[in-house]
Amino acid sequence: MQRLAPFPLVDKTRSTLALPDWTVPAWIAGIVVAGAALRAVWAFQVGLHPDEALYASWALRIADGSDPALLGVYVDKPPFLIYLLAGIAWLMGNTPASVNHLQQIVVAGRLAAAVAGLVSLTLLYSIARQIYGQRVAMLAVAMLAASPLAARLSPSLLTDPWLLLFMLLGLWAALGKRPWLTGLACGLAFATKQQALLILPLVVAAFLLVQTEITAPGATSRSPRLRKSPSQPRAGIAAVTGRSWLEFGDFRSPFKQRSGDLWRLLGGFTLIATLVLWWDSQRWQWMPSYWERSATTYGGLAVVTGPQLARHLAEWMQVLTTVLGLPLLLLTAILCGGRLIVAIRERGSGAVPTAGANRVQRFDALLGLFMAAYLAVHLATSLAPWDRYALPVAPVLALLLARIVLWWTDRLALQGRRSAVVALAAIVAVGALWAIATAASPRFPVADNSTYDGVPAIAEHIRDSEPATAVVYHRWFGWHYGYYLYGTDLDRRWWQSPADLARQAADQLDRRQLVALPSAEDRQAVEAALKQNGLALAPVLTATHRDGSPSAVLFSIESSAGAVAGG
Template identity: 35%
Template sequence: MTRSASNGALRWLTGITLLGLLLRLPPMWAHRFHQDEALYAFWALLISTRRDIMLRTVPVDKPPFFLYVLARFFTWFGPGEVTARLPGLIAGVLSIPLIYVLARRVYGARAAWIAVALFTASPMAILFSPTAFTDPLMLFFGIAACVAAMHGSWLLAGLGVGMAAVTKQQGILFLPLVLMLGWVVHRPHQARHRQYVSPLPFASSLARSLRASLAVGHRLPLIARGDALPFTLPERWRPVMSLALFITGVAYPIWQAIRWDHWRYLPPDRPGFLKQSVISYGGLYLAPITAWPARVAEWLPWLGYLTGSPWLNAVLTIGLPWLAWRAWTRRHEVSSRVDLVLLGYGAAYMALHIVADFQIWDRYLLPLTPIVALLGGRVLMAWGQAILDRCERWRGAYRRRTLAVALSVGLLVVLAGPALTAAACGFPVGSDHGAYDGIDQVAEFLKQELPVGAVLYHRWLGWHWRYYLYDVLFNFRYYDSTEALVADADGPPHIVRYIVFPGWRLAERDAAEKALAARGLLMIPRFKTYRSDGTLSFVVYRIERAGADGR
């Protein structure tokens, strides 16, 4: 690639990355926290305010890295929903150029542009990036590990997998993908001592400047590569050294996470984060075979949001089996072997989530987004190339160029619809989509209305109250049934008692109101919030004994 072409590619990639940022910004402010986002933000508040910097008082079921990143952002920019979603936004946007680097390494520039367009416009990628979930950062490290492995940097590849795992436990599932990608690109019979040539000119210049500025900087890239060691090593030992570097990279972050868990000095009745994750999710078992068809049917709608386009989904449904056949017949080519790895990993990933009793949650499919983008780029590139070749034979080179422009514009039009819909939060994936709208207003009302020591009953909003009411001194009381609520509320009348019902739990509200009335207690409405469509989101009630205040 010439210097002018490299500069042009860099400008185009910068433009696409900025477009991806613009698509991911609106959902940051659109809705309030999902319950898991609120929980992670609460843990980060405990760290950032130094109230519980080692999280000894809460049952943490996630690795520590993301929580401390979130806490650091809170100390830099102040706690808030937008601040909590910044790490995910940054990770999601930075994943865009990584997809280009990954695709260009084996597929060439044209397929790379299609892949990066598919990833940038993916509703799943757009709607999960501006969230406080652990998944966007985990995905970033997983993609970075794949890039490092395909360039032969095994230590960095291992570090990427390790960092993905200490961001979220499922990040360890990137390990077989990274190993297989690195192996098929750097098979033993291929030429060694290949030099790393960055597809982006600033990357190589940055590496040169770092090597010049650090006293031992010239050794760092070499140590990271198993096939470019600073000492002579027999050929047969190079794969062993590469694997050792990879394992070292994976093990180091995981070891640090385990050390952190040990340093917490938890009480005997509080398990570490690994055991707590098993408790929180009920363990992982094989689903009954009779349940597999139903699980497939439940996963399929979420798979559709990887592209968000019925046209693209139809193309992939037909094109991926064709690509598998084509890759098998050309498996002597590096690009075809990469196709087989991606297809096999994607199929195995879905099979695992069907036969094992994973929760059927949209965010578990986020790791498939780059795989679908890469394979989709391959299918569209191959089919488009076949159409253009036939057009050139029939109509000439001029018509070929015209058709190439038309196909490119058509693809952009197909991608634009789902991308814009996702930017407007039009797909039910990612964070909350209106269920918790108004909870911040309810929190402000409660801070002003309730005296210190007042009782706030909760059943469905406990994780939200821990974040939104973090700095107040209320008596939070969980109840698991209407009977438990009535028994506790029928106490000393001088205690101020409040309860909040979400708009989707009005049936439980009616049952509670009837049961309380039987004990001579009234639920007095004090505050209501509504969603943008006019539907009721929350109602705040004060529980009082009948006859109080002249009633």
């Protein structure tokens, strides 16, 4: 009976269902191109996520030189993305002359993020190939390319695509024994989003695993930096035995190498982290740190208990289904469960793992611990079940799916069950097509900004056709106005409730007053509150979605008699 080594097993020379080597570049290029097409289409959507609008408005303050350190606004994010967007805005002309110009800046920023997403695909392929082999790498990168969550978040002005890029860059640099680049990648992740603190342990642990391999017994003789030059004269033990002391293993040199590489990693991280700290310190005398501000706006964290726990877990499970799509997520769970049963039944019958298998097992354990810890933090605490928080686990789940699918494929093939292999391949293909269709669907809720499709048209009307002394009330579109109306002197005011809007409007009857309401919102309460103060809504402009359906309506607030006459 054929014995199978316990999962994880990776034999990089195995030819079972392997592709010819000459076709691999073409397949990888095809996967990346398909991923690019799936992502690029969403770079041109009209609507802006509120966070996108906020970051873009901050970037304009930097680009035009009016507030280069952002000392005039409350900032709750690290600086990397904001200054990247500022650089894009500066290159495209830092004076926003029109809404169309501002929309072009948005598209450019989204395309830059989409490119970062494509680089993430290539980094994942390189990482997986070094650890698990070519077959796992190809399937994993295909799964990440088809990921609905990654495809929709990648072309955005959010911080998450860049955080994922620096996470994978750090892992790639760690596997390649590049301590400086590993540290710089960690620093850039720290400069991108606070959640980097949950990701940095993974990168550092991967770096330490590689360092352990370098300094293991017998590894020094294979290290280029520790190799004895043939031209150097031999002395001492080398003269007697004909072998260098390095070939016996020196206990000081590995320690020096490991500590030196750790210092280089720390130096790369410190270089970026110091710049972030200096930037943040500029506001400490009169404004909170971005850490303090983010904690304030978020409302703090707490352990979720009691009746809220079930709902919280259900919401997070719904978010996790967007990572690879529900079919592939269920397939991963089923195959992993089956693998666990096989492991229990075949306990003690596996072959002795090789050094390569040990390395793979260590990285499997590392990735498993990371995913378990990352999910535990989000599931057990009051961290909001926002889809973008799940993006860092997308490449890990893609790797896990590729690993378990190919393990079952090899097992079934060795057992001669070709029909089962074909069936499994068909299920994976259908699941991938499901994921692609989900990512391409306008009904997919992730990064769905269609609610805000009408804001650019409304802002364009206000900029071009309304007096500079007008009052613009906002409740849903405040951050959007901060971007699209940047540079204007309009009086923008937030209203908390219909009664609050009516009260403010009653005090400004001598000025032009405007308010935009989403078409999906019931405006009866607003009309009733205004009516009690002798005011009414008069339609000015109806903005639409791409399909022609109403998106938002811009109203002027008039006295009841004026509104009737105007109608």
